Amino acid sequence: MPSESFRVQHLPAIFEPARPILATIEKAGFEAYFVGGCVRDTILNDPIHDIDIATSAYPAEVKQLFKRTVDTGIEHGTVMILDHGTGYETTTFRTESGYQDYRRPDSVTFVRSLEEDLKRRDFTINALAMKENGAVVDLFDGQGDLKRHLIRAVGDPNERFLEDALRMMRAVRFASKLDFTIDPQTLAGIKDHAPLLAKIAVERVQVEFEKLLLGQNPARGLAGLISTGLYQYCPGLKDHQIALEKLEAANWPLKSSAGAWTVLTWTLGLNSQTVGKFLKAWKLSNQMIKAVQKSLKLLAAIAGDQVDNLALFNAGKAALDTALEVAQVLEIPVDAVQLQKEYQTLPIQDSHQLAINGKMLIEAGVVKPGPTMGKLLQRLQTAVIMGTVENNLADLTSATKKFTEEME
Ligand SMILES: Nc1ccn([C@@H]2O[C@H](COP(=O)(O)OP(=O)(O)OP(=O)(O)O)[C@@H](O)[C@H]2O)c(=O)n1
Numbered sequence: 001m002p003s004e005s006f007r008v009q010h011l012p013a014i015f016e017p018a019r020p021i022l023a024t025i026e027k028a029g030f031e032a033y034f035v036g037g038c039v040r041d042t043i044l045n046d047p048i049h050d051i052d053i054a055t056s057a058y059p060a061e062v063k064q065l066f067k068r069t070v071d072t073g074i075e076h077g078t079v080m081i082l083d084h085g086t087g088y089e090t091t092t093f094r095t096e097s098g099y100q101d102y103r104r105p106d107s108v109t110f111v112r113s114l115e116e117d118l119k120r121r122d123f124t125i126n127a128l129a130m131k132e133n134g135a136v137v138d139l140f141d142g143q144g145d146l147k148r149h150l151i152r153a154v155g156d157p158n159e160r161f162l163e164d165a166l167r168m169m170r171a172v173r174f175a176s177k178l179d180f181t182i183d184p185q186t187l188a189g190i191k192d193h194a195p196l197l198a199k200i201a202v203e204r205v206q207v208e209f210e211k212l213l214l215g216q217n218p219a220r221g222l223a224g225l226i227s228t229g230l231y232q233y234c235p236g237l238k239d240h241q242i243a244l245e246k247l248e249a250a251n252w253p254l255k256s257s258a259g260a261w262t263v264l265t266w267t268l269g270l271n272s273q274t275v276g277k278f279l280k281a282w283k284l285s286n287q288m289i290k291a292v293q294k295s296l297k298l299l300a301a302i303a304g305d306q307v308d309n310l311a312l313f314n315a316g317k318a319a320l321d322t323a324l325e326v327a328q329v330l331e332i333p334v335d336a337v338q339l340q341k342e343y344q345t346l347p348i349q350d351s352h353q354l355a356i357n358g359k360m361l362i363e364a365g366v367v368k369p370g371p372t373m374g375k376l377l378q379r380l381q382t383a384v385i386m387g388t389v390e391n392n393l394a395d396l397t398s399a400t401k402k403f404t405e406e407m408e
């Protein structure tokens with residue numbers, strides 16, 4: 001069994017429910033460890049979001065030790081254990097070989113040795129293992145690199161990136177997230193293999209890029225992305241080195257995902273009309289695309305000092321918050337408090353709040369069903385939002401009469 005090099009005295013509370021799983025596996029004579037990000041984040045004292053467990057027990061052996069298990073990825077050695085409330089995934093130590101397509105191993109071989117398993121992991125800071133009792137196994141000086149604030153590939157960087165090209169994106173993502181430097185040899189490995197990123201599913205690149213933009217210091221991640229040429233293999237970024245360099249100088253950090261994509265696309269010179277195609281290439285959801293379109297539109301109004309009630313109404317609260325967040329990061333001057341106040345005091349914030357509707361108009365006999373009615377309601381709504389008509393039945397009815405006469 002590998003020797004321990006350090007011991008975490010008090011495991012964060014999030015580990016508690018998972019400890020009995022490791023204890024059970026150990027009692028049966030196997031090894032079991034917390035591995036990957038959760039160990040890194042424990043040592044960094046950062047929030048932990050998911051717990052990964054690795055074990056020398058083969059999947060069939062794991063399943064014998066627990067009452068309730070689910071085969072979530074049995075061919076890769078992953079079994080979900082449900083005995084202790086929330087499910088915990090355990091993965092058998094494994095080595096992988098092949099990687100003909102630079103993203104999936106051709107075959108997975110289960111092994112009994114922790115070292116073999118850790119050797120195939122991406123970076124030294126992610127190749128730490130921790131026992132149930134807090135003892136840390138660190139075979140590649142991951143703790144030294146955590147102290148030195150260094151992203152360094154385990155072993156030969158070229159091998160690691162040939163195994164999985166997404167790791168190049170992960171390197172720049174961690175540089176941003178943790179505000180760490182990328183080790184020169186690791187950086188050189190990225191430079192040499194950057195074109196392989198094109199082989200990776202865009203959805204996976206998107207996740208890493210968004211995390212980069214939401215990190216502690218995106219300037220670091222962007223600098224890595226640019227200096228290695230990796231950006232050229234990201235959707236729609238090939239011709240945008242200068243814009244990306246400009247983005248490096250922004251007033252980071254950011255909080256929201258919509259904010260991240262808005263900051264990026266604004267800096268690339270896209271607008272609410274042109275942004276759709278770009279974000280589709282990144283495989284973002286329609287919901288996210290709509291959110292970015294709205295905040296870009298409002299941001300354009302803010303930058304042109306043309307924000308009125310209608311612009312605020314059309315944007316809505318979420319896009320307003322995003323646009324204000326982005327304005328701060330991009331140092332676009334805006335009185336955020338004032339705009340929030342204007343939004344709060346809009347005559348209506350939602351179409352449903354209009355004091356008249358189509359049914360009422362028909363019943364009052366002022367308009368017949370059809371396309372005219374839609375136009376009329378739109379006009380009434382705009383008039384209310386802009387404050388030229390009061391939002392009450394009497395005023396809206398007389399405005400309706402006036403508008404219908406004009407429209408005839
Ligand atoms: N391309 C990858 C992805 C993951 N890993 C290994 O699998 C672990 C878990 O992966 P994942 O949860 O994707 O990343 P984390 O490092 O845990 O980071 P996060 O905080 O984003 O979960 C990593 O720590 C690393 O040891 C790897 O070697 N190569």
Ligand SMILES: [Mg+2]
Binds near residue numbers: 036
């Ligand atoms: Mg993780």
